[in-house]
Amino acid sequence: MAQSDVVPTAEQLQDLLLESPGFTEFLLGLTTISASLLGGDVPMLCAITVERNGGPATVASSTEAAQRLDEKQYEFDDGPCLTALRQQQTVLVDDLQADVRWHHYADAVSQEGIKTMLAVPITTDDDSRAALNCYSTEAGTFDPETVASIGKHAESLSRILRLALRLHTPDPYPVHLRSAFESRAIVDAAISLIMILNRCSRDSALRLIQLASRNSDKRLHEIAEDILQRAGSEDKGNSHQRGRIEPAGQ
DSSP states (O other): OOOOOOOOHHHHHHHHHHHSSSSHHHHHHHHHHHHHHHHHHOOOOOEEEEETTTTEEEEEESSSSHHHHHHHHEEEHHHHHHHHHHTTTTTTEGGGGGOOOHHHHHHHGGTOOOEEEEEEEEETTTTTTEEEEEEESSSSSOOOOHHHHHHHHHHHHHHHHHHHHHHHHOOOOOOSSOHHHHHHHHHHHHHHHHHHTTOOOHHHHHHHHHHHHHHHTTTHHHHHHHHHHHHHHHHHHHHHHOOOOOTTOO
């Protein structure tokens, strides 16, 4: 499984936090960017779970499927992601259907086609816990190099997530996200990804997407989806050459 070696800088993550109107929108941006940066030949599904003051978990996901995979664990109040969050330890499930630890959960999500998953804790303050959850439909995705890469990415999210928790009261994750809300999250994530890869301002990144939209007659969120998908499909051999990202349609 190819991995990107691009890790967002503290300044870029701070920009994402400052530009996000709320905690859920911020987490949506983080998960979508995580899925793009960590993706390879087969797109990875990512979610971030946050539990605060022993209260209900809040989840934001890169896709609706990742949301379902996380929320199904809440029904059982148990699962790989909740274990990683509550015990603050990395949990790797090489073969979900063969794993005996969470067979009820595996049966419940069997239709999703998930073969393997990895949950990595994100260090937060004492009154909260968090984890980055990654799912794959391809067996053998999480080799040692990939696990290390995801662990490094989770570490890079710790400081900004702690800051976000202090600035925002986590709001409940919407049961049904409206299409406009989803589209905005995708565009914001693509803007942030361009800022990271091109080392440019938010305005410059937005102008790139707008220009590509005008030249291709595609909507902004369609251009944003293309950007995130192309970033996720870059193989590791080309990631160091990539450097910049140019939206299709320019």
